[in-house]
Amino acid sequence: MIGRIRGTLVEKQPPEVLIDVAGVGYEIQMPMTSFYQLPALNEEVVVYTHFVVREDAQLLFGFADKMERSLFRELIKANGVGPKLALTILSGMSASQFMVCVQNEDVSSLVAMPGIGKKTAERLVVELRDRLAKFGKIQDVNLPDLPMESTNGASVVPINDVREDAASALVALGYKPTQASKMVSGVYTSDMDSEALIREALRAAL
Structure with a gap:
């Protein structure tokens, strides 16, 4: 079992990253809530x-x-x-938010994510309610604001590329192409990079 990776972040293409460890590149899929916390390229990451x-x-x-x-x-x-549906769930909301949904039997928030119908959401609440008790009581939480990355001194990514990257990431997380494009268009502003755009699109979907 590979339990932890420590190395240099060499590629970021949501929801996948490539981490170089002593010359070996590990392709790793990450939920967007973790992806947002990654450092810049060529920096060390754990x-x-x-x-x-x-x-x-x-x-x-x-x-x-x-x-x-x-x-x-x-x-x-x-x-x-x-694993793919679990990744989608943890991309749409943080671990704490998901646990609050389960504790409060908030089926409607779970149904808002792709691949989760009402029956699946209800089953998740029933199956996980007791198992998640070991994490303790979680109070209502909101996602923290994500600071926009400054483009000062850096090359600006073309608008179309930003939108396409964001839409592609949403498709990889289970959204249909037309739905992903609509989500991206609905929240896009000119000061967003692809990560911020993905984050706002996922927040708006809930």
């Missing part, structure tokens, strides 16, 4: 990981902290929830 082995692939998932990884592991134990 991520906690979960390794999934399938007949057709070996996948590595990364998280900013152990709590989010623990929640991911609880999610993929739930009936009908695979």
Whole structure:
């Protein structure tokens, strides 16, 4: 089991990153809530990981902290929830927000995410309510504001590329292409980079 990766962040293409560790590049998929916390390219990064082995692939998932990884592991134990859907859930809301939804039986917020119908949301609440009790009582929380990255001294990414990158990331997280494009267009402003655009699109979807 690969439990932690420490190395140099060499590529960032939501929701995937490439981390160089002593010359070996690890491709890691991350929920957007962890992706937002990554440092700039070519800086050192530490991520906690979960390794999934399938007949057709070996996948590595990364998280900013152990709590989010623990929640991911609880999610993929739930009936009908695979790693991709768990990644989508933890991209649309933080670990704390998800636990609040479960505690409060807030099915409507869960249904707002792709791949989760009412029955799946209700099943998640029932299956995880007791299992998440070990994390303790979580009070209502909101996502912290994400500071926009300054473009001073840096090359400006073309608008179309920013929108396309954001839409592609949303599609990778389970949204349909037309839905992803609509989400991006609905929140885009000229001062956004792709990460900020993805974050606002996901927030608006809830």
